[in-house]
Amino acid sequence: MAIQGTKMILHGILNGILYIALPLILFEVISMTGLMTFSQEFKTTIIIIGIIGTVFAMLRHAYPKDTSANRLIAFGSTVYSGIYMFYLFGGFSAGVQLGTYSISLPTLQVLLGLQIIAWLLLGSSGIRALQYLIEAIELRKGKEYRVKFKLSKFFKVIGTIFSLVIFGYLGTIVYSGMNLGFNFHPIPDFVRDPGVLPDPDFSDDTISTNITFDLNNQGLYAIYDVYIGIELRIQDSANLSLLPVGLKVGGGGKTFSTFHSFTNNVNNSITLAMDTTYIVELANTTATLELIFSFTTLYAAIFINLNISIRDIPWSLPP
Numbered sequence: 001m002a003i004q005g006t007k008m009i010l011h012g013i014l015n016g017i018l019y020i021a022l023p024l025i026l027f028e029v030i031s032m033t034g035l036m037t038f039s040q041e042f043k044t045t046i047i048i049i050g051i052i053g054t055v056f057a058m059l060r061h062a063y064p065k066d067t068s069a070n071r072l073i074a075f076g077s078t079v080y081s082g083i084y085m086f087y088l089f090g091g092f093s094a095g096v097q098l099g100t101y102s103i104s105l106p107t108l109q110v111l112l113g114l115q116i117i118a119w120l121l122l123g124s125s126g127i128r129a130l131q132y133l134i135e136a137i138e139l140r141k142g143k144e145y146r147v148k149f150k151l152s153k154f155f156k157v158i159g160t161i162f163s164l165v166i167f168g169y170l171g172t173i174v175y176s177g178m179n180l181g182f183n184f185h186p187i188p189d190f191v192r193d194p195g196v197l198p199d200p201d202f203s204d205d206t207i208s209t210n211i212t213f214d215l216n217n218q219g220l221y222a223i224y225d226v227y228i229g230i231e232l233r234i235q236d237s238a239n240l241s242l243l244p245v246g247l248k249v250g251g252g253g254k255t256f257s258t259f260h261s262f263t264n265n266v267n268n269s270i271t272l273a274m275d276t277t278y279i280v281e282l283a284n285t286t287a288t289l290e291l292i293f294s295f296t297t298l299y300a301a302i303f304i305n306l307n308i309s310i311r312d313i314p315w316s317l318p319p
Helices: 005-033 040-060 068-088 115-141 151-178 276-284
Strands: 100-105 108-113 180-184 191-193 206-217 223-237 248-259 263-274 287-299 302-315
Touching: 005 040, 040 068, 068 115, 115 151, 115 302, 151 180, 206 223, 206 248, 206 276, 223 263, 223 302, 263 276
Parallel strands: none
Antiparallel strands: 100 108, 108 302, 180 206, 191 206, 206 263, 223 248, 223 287, 248 263, 287 302
16 A cells, blocks of 8 residues: 655645644734733643644545545544644643633733533544544445444534534624624712711711613523622722722622523613722722723623723712
């Protein structure tokens, strides 16, 4: 059986680009945008895994497609590809939840849990690998395994359907994501309840306001278990010993069970209250605040944690 040297070299180059060069270029581009950073350890592992994947690709094309040797190597290569994709989604990273990726900008942080995609890709690779294994056995023994149908063809059809389902699922996520709208109304003034003690004794005062938002979900998926939290933190103050930078001086939160697909949900409100522990300090100290919105939900089986910061909010005691 002649070795197909030219095909080995060609596919070695193509897979080297796919497994090694393209991911590294993509990592660098993403790093340059400041959205994400990748450790050198992660990049080195990708290179090692990519080299092994390239070797598999070369060996797979060393023999003609209609030989059991080709199908057997295709089985190993496909299993390896599934493991490779699984690793890209954090499947083998110690201390990292499977499929968790983060995007960080000065005023925006996003945490995505893509576990479902990792498992779908791994399952797809497993089905295709079974197809190649059965084909290898059929070619080696010169017979077909049939249970009212050719077994290898059955797995080929199932694998194709599974791949189409994955691409369809990803396509619907992109479409649905493009049809989501989230809008916070202008923040109203804080309202102060002076309590029973006369000013300037602010120790029993309470200060609060209502944050209102609209969520327009014209996508294909409902949004489940939505938690929206709000924090007010000190960005700067005239007395850093009383009100240091980063100190949380107020907050609030609320859980919304479901925002159904093709609905426009308006005027949802959350109460933001100042922490009574710091009312006296806030009453007597000039400060600049940072408002942080946290949005946590499960959308199309993807976990999403979104944090948005609004800075340079001047503080003064409400009348």
